[in-house]
Amino acid sequence: MLGSDALRAAVDRVIPADDWPGGWAGGVREHLASPFVEEPARAVLADLVAGLDRWARSRGAAGFAALPPAEQDEGLAATQADPDLTPAFALLRRLCWEGYYAATAGRSPAGLAMVGFRAVPPGVVPVEPEAPASVRIDEVRRRYDAIVVGSGPGGGTAARVLTAAGRHVLLVERAPARNNAELRGDHLRGKRNAVYSPTVGPGPGYPRELDTADGPIEVDAATDAGLYGLNADVLGGGTRVWQGMAWRFLPEDFRMRQVYGNPEGASLADWPVDHAELEPYYARAEAELGVSGAEGSLTARTPRSGGYPMPAMGTEPARELLARAAEDLGWGWGPIPLALNSVPHAGRPACVRCAQCVGHACPVDAKNGAHNTVIPLALATGRCDLLQDAEVVEVRDGHGAAGVTLMVGASGPTPVALDVAADVVVVSAGAVETPRLLLASGLGNDQLGRHLHDHRFVSILGTVDEPVKPYVGPGHSIATLDHVHAGTVPWGGGVLVDLMSLLPLTSAGSPAPGVPDWGAAHKEWMRTGRAHVFGVFGMGQEIPVATSRVGLSPRVRDRWGRPGAILRKDVHPASLEIDDGMAREGATWLSAAGATDVRRLVGTATASAAGEHSCGTARMGTSPHTSATDPYGRLHGARRVVVCDSSLHPTNGSVNPTLTIMANAFRVAEHLVAHWPG
Incomplete structure (x- = not known):
């Protein structure tokens, strides 16, 4: 050919x-x-x-x-x-x-230079941090105080707290060890732009089903990453490759039902904890994770016991443009709090503002996540054994002990089964895999897996006279919270931020209206017109419904013969009202900034039933009739199984949830230490 x-x-x-x-x-x-x-x-x-x-x-x-x-x-x-x-x-x-x-490993085609894309600024030499060591199978003990399943922000934080309290922990990560170079610079297999099998995907052998109006559809991460619902399978979970927006939820986010009532057909529930109780844990999460931010308009409604550990990231043209527009509109604004080193911090350098932060590992290890903060602290105690490339396939609960069955060497041709016991098992595998694992293990009640929800997302684009988003990172820079619990957008509304600079491949597939999608005019637009496209991104509440859920498929099986997940996502009409409101206010902001041809992109809501902010499937609460766990993550009906991830969140707030995942994980793990199962 x-x-x-x-x-x-x-x-x-x-x-x-x-x-x-x-x-x-x-x-x-x-x-x-x-x-x-x-x-x-x-x-x-x-x-x-x-x-x-x-x-x-x-x-x-x-x-x-x-x-x-x-x-x-x-x-x-x-x-x-x-x-x-x-x-x-x-x-x-x-x-x-x-x-x-599109860049891929060892390849930088002509189009990247033509549009001015450079992965890292001139003179920046990528570094490879020392990888934490995994224990060998013969070094795994037969019993631990705790087994933590999953090394994302929930599991990593739990391991940090438990080991600091003197407990011996086995921290299990399904993915094999990967260095940062493997997770950076591939525009065809990156977290946010996977066309082919994603570098942070689960790999072959993990099919899922989507329960649609037209019947079940089988999807696979390697070929259907968008529909599959891709969460990062790697040490550190999503925090390894995120941009790092590190927000606190607002007080109203913890009492949505009290504030707004429950619309017909929805399953809104208040949290069993409020902002005041969680505030000290937010402060600890910001300190241990490392967040750059500034107090002001964006923190006015979230009382703080201390400032950010680092100053906010420096300004950029997009921030300047939208800040002037916000002030003209009478809106508050501020620099987005980011889990990036704005200055050298914790022995690691400052952000170099590379062009591909979102969805890629950091070239200089200035991006903060579970992998380089709480997990190294847990390992440094000498009481944490990290086991990568090992999958928990069963969780057991009992009077005298809990336990798991592991497949060690999970990505290889000859995995080895291993049974390990513990006083308690902490499951932190995410809002899809946590309920799937527990349900497949015969644990949990009828609420486990229900109330699956994410965030609502809208993108509004326009054309500006002067380019304001060159290929300089880290990505999103400015935000307004004036449409969060403010009445302008219903049901709690959402945060509005500047749209990050898109990778060249993404831009090629979405030219401006009137631009041909191939030929000389398309190429000329990529060279000169693309840089004038600028946008605002809205992320808001998604109203949960009980019928949106994670269950066990009666048809597909994973590589171990266990049922794959079947996902159903029903969108409540109130969520669509939030979409429309964010789009309207985002267009107002762009127009005030002088943008022309302002338009809302269609089809930009969560493509999958399981997006990267999914939550709610092991909802915590006071009654087993309305929740899957108690207020501290202990699974209803189990003695020694605790959930510690986004699955616990009854609602998902109007901002990114990771800092809340970590804050709640500090709370859950501290309670576990104080009420250790005997």
Whole structure:
């Protein structure tokens, strides 16, 4: 196929040569020859170019490559318009964008230089922090004080608290050990832009089902990352590759039902803890995680016992533009609190403002997460054994002990089963895998798995005269909370922030209205027009419903023969009201900033039933009739099983939940230490 003159000609019309190389020489040929493009796709392309050759011969040419460029464009346009050939043309176009505008390991195609993208600023040399050591299978004890399942912000924090209290902990992470270089710079398999099997995905052998109106659909992380609902499977969980927005929930977020009532068909519930009780744990989470922020408009409604450990990240053109617009509107604004080192901190350097923070590991280890804060502190006590590439496949509860069955070497061809006992098992595997594991283990009540919800997301774009989002990180920079519990947006509303700079591949797939999606005009827009696109992003409350849930599929099985998750997501009408309100206020902000052609993107809500902010599936509360755990995460009906992750959250607030996950994990783990099962 790669020897086809017609294929080369077609690629070079999708991305024509000008002052910059055409698609073929600029990276597409190399991409088409890579393992990313598998045989089914090659067969489709072969049929497409054979059809182009036939079309050319019908016009008296020797083949498609022999036609002048204008006639080649005519042939491609005819192919794109033919319903039978449209999917094949879309594949060609997508592969051209991938080859020309996406970085992968060891490859930087021409399109990146053309649009001015550099992964790290000049002079910055990436560093590789020393990886924490995992214990060998023969070093695993047969009994621990606690086994913690999952090393994200919940599990990592629990391990930190338990080991500091003198308890011996086995911290289990399903993913194999990965260094930061493996989790950075791949625009085809990154967390936020996975086209192919994600580097932080669970790998093969973990299918799920989506329970849709048209029946169940089987999805796989390797081929359907968007629909699958991708949470990061890696040491540190999502905090390894997040941008680090580290917000506190507002007081009203803990009593949504009290403030707003419960709309018909919804399952709003108040938290069994309020902001005042959680405040000391928020302060501890900010200190131990390391957050850069500033007190002011964004902290006015969240009383604080202390300041941020680091000053806010420095300003940038987008912040300046939207700050002026906010002041013109009479809105409050501030720099977003970020778990990034704005200055050297905790023995690690300051952020270098690389161009690919969101969804990628940090090139200089300035991004703060469970992997380089609470987990190293737990390991430093000498009372934490970290076991990576090991999956818990069963949790057991009992009078004298709890325990788990592990598959050690989970990613390899010959995993070894291992049973380990403990006084208590802390399950911190996330809002999908926590209930799936517990349900598959025969634990939990009818509330376990219910009330699955996330956040509502909207994006509003416009065109600005001067570019304000160059390829300089870390990403989101400015926010307003004026539409959170403020009456302008119903049901608690949501935070509005500036839209981060998009990767070149993402921009290629979403040109401005009126811009062709291939050819010379598309390439020119990528070179000059793309930089003038700017946007506002809204993230708001999602109203939970009891029918949205994680269950056990009766059909699909994981690689161990356990039931895969089946996910159902029902969207309450109140959530759509929140979408509309955030979009309206976001458009107002952009217009006040002088943007033109302001428009709301459609289809930007959570694509999957399980998004990266999913929560609620092991809801904590005082009654087993309305919750899955008690107020401190202990599973109803179990003696020695505690949940410690976002699954506990009855509602998800109007901002990113990670700092709340950590704060609540400090609270849950401290209570566990004080009320240790005998």
